[in-house]
Amino acid sequence: MTTNAERRRPGRPPGTSDNRDRILETARELFARNGIDKTSIRAIAAGAGVDPALVHHYFGTKQQLFAAAIRAPIDPMTVIRPLRDVPVERIGHVLPTLLLPIWDSEMGKGFIATLRSLLAGSDVTLIRSFLQEVIAAEIGPRIDSPRGTGRLRVQYVASQLLGVVMARYILELEPFASLPVEQIAETIGPTLQRYLTGELPGSV
Known part of the structure; x- marks a missing residue:
């Protein structure tokens, strides 16, 4: 038995x-x-x-x-980790080329659903913790010039990328929602790079 x-x-x-x-x-x-x-x-x-x-x-x-x-469909570090090998002066250009294809994929639908849920619920603190404690800690020290601006620079980048997510995937604004990912990456890359390494008004 x-x-x-x-x-x-x-x-x-x-x-x-x-x-x-x-x-x-x-x-x-x-x-x-x-x-x-x-x-x-x-x-x-x-x-x-x-x-x-x-x-x-x-x-x-x-x-x-x-x-x-947070029910994310992909470990965020699989995106962030490759940036360690990217020169500082190229991070802003490379970052959207990594993120946009993922967001446009089937896996990306899970990410958008997760983000919707977090923003609609009471888990905004989880997003804030991730942005400030993981992404800022990973990239911030490399772009902290003048000293003390690294975290703010990351937040500027986050605001731009979250705006892309909102306009393209949540509000689905046309024609932006249908643009090729390469076109969006090429357009926002210089802005992201300026946030990361350019002069910030008000910084010393």
């Missing part, structure tokens, strides 16, 4: 679905309350009542867990 224990798939912990849901719920709550930087995997595990190793097993890094918590 085969027992329940013998039928269970090896290496699969009991209560997998419940554990995963608790981890995501706890992560979402802690990320929104404390931000990404001040939320540790250990704290999430403690809140969910699981071992930290199980969090890593299900979700990998903290950034990947964040993506899962």
Whole structure:
């Protein structure tokens, strides 16, 4: 006679679905309350009542867990990480060539749906935390000239890109919504680059 224990798939912990849901719920709550930087995997595990190793097993890094918590269809670091190898004077031009094809893809539909949900709900703090603690931390130090302007520069870039998302994918304004991605990238690239490395009025 085969027992329940013998039928269970090896290496699969009991209560997998419940554990995963608790981890995501706890992560979402802690990320929104404390931000990404001040939320540790250990704290999430403690809140969910699981071992930290199980969090890593299900979700990998903290950034990947964040993506899962906000139901993002792609780990944002897969877009941000390649920018490490891009010269500072080219980041503004390269960034839209990375983002726009993703946003235009089937995967991008999931991203737009996630963004709609976050903006319509009470999870705006999650977007703010990601922009300020992940993107600003990744790119900000490279463009922090004059000193202290790095975070503001990233926010200018974010405002431009969120405007593209709003006009092209949410409001679907024509003819902008139907323009080739290459045309949009070529048009906004110089503006993004100016935000990143150009002179900012009011900066010292």
